[in-house]
Every structure is written in structure tokens, then in C-alpha cells.
Amino acid sequence: VLFVKGCLEALALPYLAIVGSRNASPGGLQVAYQLAAEMSSMGFGICSGMAMGIDGAAHKACVDHQGRTIAVLGTGIEIIYPRKHRQLYHDIQQQGCILSEFWPDTGPFAGNFPKRNRIISGLSLGTLVVEACRKSGSLITARLAMEQGREVFAVPGSILGGYHQGCHDLLRDGAKLVETAADIVEELASLTAFHLEELKLCHHIQQGEICNLPFSSLLASVGYETTSIDAVVEHSGKTIDLVLEQMLELELQGWVIAVPGGYVRVKRS
Structure with a gap:
């Protein structure tokens, strides 16, 4: 059983887990914030554990940029831990959600935090480790991601100080x-959601809403990553002239943006 508090719709996005040191350096916090903001702007959600350091910076970037984020807690969803993240806890629920497998009033027990890491990696297409020493708990999340068949990413850093040894090992x-x-x-x-959109088209709950979207079959052909015009034509089955005409309309309505190499979807249904 998973307990969820906040915006359930947030669970529909493709997610990237961002994890790292609780005692992160200023540079590490800046990198986590920047990458989370960039991924959020591309339509990805960010999943993390609401801990101090890298986790908090990643969540904060999503909150600041009106992006979706999931915080998987090592406590129950009614327990705010760490207490310094009280405001972040409430802010996350506006655009994302708080999630936990523990009973809502479960307090912070050390053994529960590594245990929740499998949910962080499991909810995500990949796990990014921004800054981690060799004994960092975030490496547990990376190992679990590998075991679950997910992608693992790491940010390199200085060889001095030991802050990035875990990342270099990865x-x-x-x-x-x-x-x-x-x-x-x-x-x-x-x-990414390029394929999730196809799945949603077949889902009986969403079918009525999808049919009301502008050029729904064409929109389903554009992912939240750069999608080439050739890929859109092939997936949609439309002629190139019609695709270009309708893509322009979708761009004017704010559903997609033109980027080097094709289009990126920026608005969800």
C-alpha cells in the first residue's frame, strides 16, 4: 500500500530521480537545482526523498518553476521530517505529491530511509546522483535503480575533498x-511520455478527454524530448504538409515548441 497526499495527477508524468548528499556543497546544490529546473521545463517530474541537501534543492527547483515533483518519505505522510522542510512539504503538494509506504503517523526510524529508496528509483525512468561520497545513502538508490533495470546517471566533480567519490565510482x-x-x-x-501518450490513448478513463484535444493523434506523436519531424510524420501517419500545418497550430496554442531538430511537447492534457 502506498499513501499519497497532494496532487494525484502528478503521478502520470515520466520521472527522473535526483539524489545525493545531505551535506552537499554549495556547488552541488546549485547543480541539483539547475538540472531539476531544466528537466522540469522539458516536461519531466522530479522524484526524491525530501532530505536535506541535494533532495531539497531538486524539489525546490520544481516548486519554484511550477513543475511536478514527488517526495517519497522515510516517515508517514503526516510526519514532516526534517522539520526545516515544513514549508517545502506543503509547497510540494500544490503541484506534486507526498508519498510513503509507512502508516501515516510513523515517525523517523533510521532503517526506513534506505528502505524507501527502492520506491524513489522504481517510480523513475532513471536516477541521477549529483554529489555523493562512497558511503552515501544515495548510492543505495543508484544500485536499486540498476537492479530494477533503470538508467543511472552521475555528475562528475573534483577529486579533492571526497564529495564526488561515489559519483566517480558509478x-x-x-x-x-x-x-x-x-x-x-x-x-x-x-x-519518455512519447510512449505513455500512446498508452493513454487506449485508456478508457482518459479517452473522452483525449478526443477533445487539438489534433490529438498528432499531439500524441510529440514527446517531452526533442522529436524529429520525420518521427512525427511516421508515428501520426499524416502527410508532411498536414503535419507542418497542424504543428504550427499546436505551437500557436502553446502545446509544443519548435527546437533545433524538431519539436518538444510542453503542455499536458
């Missing part, structure tokens, strides 16, 4: 090196 083990959000989107392109 990179040696085959994690994808990340410098910008584009590095993540490139890897997740085939797994």
Missing part, C-alpha cells in the same frame, strides 16, 4: 556522465 561502473539536462534526455528519449 561512472566507472557504467553510469552515464551528466553535464547538462540534454545528456539525460538523450538517454531516456525512448522511454
Whole structure:
């Protein structure tokens, strides 16, 4: 059983988990915030654990940019931990949700925090570790992501101080090196909402709403990553002339934006 508090619709997005050190450096916090904001602007949700440090920076970026975010707690959903994140706890629920497998009034017990990490990685298409020493709990999330068949990403850093040893170990083990959000989107392109939209078209609950969307079959052909015009034509089955005409209309209505290499969907149904 999972207990959820907040906006249930937030669960429908493709998610990226962003995790890292609780005692993050200022640079690490800045990187986590920037990458979370960029991924949010591309239509991804951000999943993390609402801990101090990297988790909090990732959630805060989504809140500040009106993006979706899920906080998977190591306590019950009625218990705010850490207390310093009281405002963040309430802000997350406006655009996203708080989630926990523990009974709502369960307090903070050390053993529950590593346990919840499998839910963070399981809800996400991939896990990004921004800053982590070799004994960081965020490496547990990365290992679980690998076991669950998810993608693993890591941000490299200085060899001094030991703040990035865990990330460097992940990179040696085959994690994808990340410098910008584009590095993540490139890897997740085939797994994103491009395919989730196809699934939603077949879902009886959503069918009526989808039919009311402008050029719904064409819109379902555009993902939240850069989708080439050739891919849109092939997936939609429409002629190139009709696709270009309708894509212009979708762009004017704010559903998609034209980017180098094609289009990106920026508005959800």
C-alpha cells in the first residue's frame, strides 16, 4: 500500500530521480537545482526523498518553476521530517505529491530511509546522483535503480575533498556522465511520455478527454524530448504538409515548441 497526499495527477508524468548528499556543497546544490529546473521545463517530474541537501534543492527547483515533483518519505505522510522542510512539504503538494509506504503517523526510524529508496528509483525512468561520497545513502538508490533495470546517471566533480567519490565510482561502473539536462534526455528519449501518450490513448478513463484535444493523434506523436519531424510524420501517419500545418497550430496554442531538430511537447492534457 502506498499513501499519497497532494496532487494525484502528478503521478502520470515520466520521472527522473535526483539524489545525493545531505551535506552537499554549495556547488552541488546549485547543480541539483539547475538540472531539476531544466528537466522540469522539458516536461519531466522530479522524484526524491525530501532530505536535506541535494533532495531539497531538486524539489525546490520544481516548486519554484511550477513543475511536478514527488517526495517519497522515510516517515508517514503526516510526519514532516526534517522539520526545516515544513514549508517545502506543503509547497510540494500544490503541484506534486507526498508519498510513503509507512502508516501515516510513523515517525523517523533510521532503517526506513534506505528502505524507501527502492520506491524513489522504481517510480523513475532513471536516477541521477549529483554529489555523493562512497558511503552515501544515495548510492543505495543508484544500485536499486540498476537492479530494477533503470538508467543511472552521475555528475562528475573534483577529486579533492571526497564529495564526488561515489559519483566517480558509478561512472566507472557504467553510469552515464551528466553535464547538462540534454545528456539525460538523450538517454531516456525512448522511454519518455512519447510512449505513455500512446498508452493513454487506449485508456478508457482518459479517452473522452483525449478526443477533445487539438489534433490529438498528432499531439500524441510529440514527446517531452526533442522529436524529429520525420518521427512525427511516421508515428501520426499524416502527410508532411498536414503535419507542418497542424504543428504550427499546436505551437500557436502553446502545446509544443519548435527546437533545433524538431519539436518538444510542453503542455499536458
